[in-house]
Amino acid sequence: MDTHIISTTHSEGMVFNSSVNDHSVVTDSITGNDTESKGPGPKRLMLVALAGCTGIDVVSILNKMKVVFTNFSIDTEATLTDQDPKIYSQVRVSYKINLAETDRPKMEKAVHLSVDKYCGVMAMFKTFAKVETEIIYL
Structure with a gap:
């Protein structure tokens, strides 16, 4: 059985950085007065x-x-x-x-x-x- 492990760290606001096999993936959610997204939801x-x-x-x-x-x-x-x-x-x-x-x-x-x-x-x-x-x- 294969197990996947992802490490995700809060950056700022609603922005999270995830480490996936030595690649970085940024997720974000626009809320409140935010107008710029730093990554997809x-x-x-x-x-x-x-x-x-x-x-x-x-x-x-x-x-x-x-x-x-x-x-x-x-x-x-x-x-x-x-x-x-x-x-x-x-x-x-x-x-x-x-x-x-x-x-x-x-x-x-x-x-x-x-x-x-x-x-x-x-x-x-x-x-x-x-x-x-x-x-x-x-």
């Missing part, structure tokens, strides 16, 4: 984790299938509940990619494998939110 970083996780899976699978592609990006859009604690209730993951029309079934398989088998972040999201996916071919 924690919930938005969850969407970053989701897109990164499924993106890594899809690229790995497409590479194994020897699919040539360009302009791959992922947009995530999530809706928060109205009441505290505000959590994501719906998430839409849009995969945008340019590849040969003949490779579209391979892209669909790669997304399916990521969403239903490999992406642990996706599996976690599915426990509390309705997750929808779409592929947009460029």
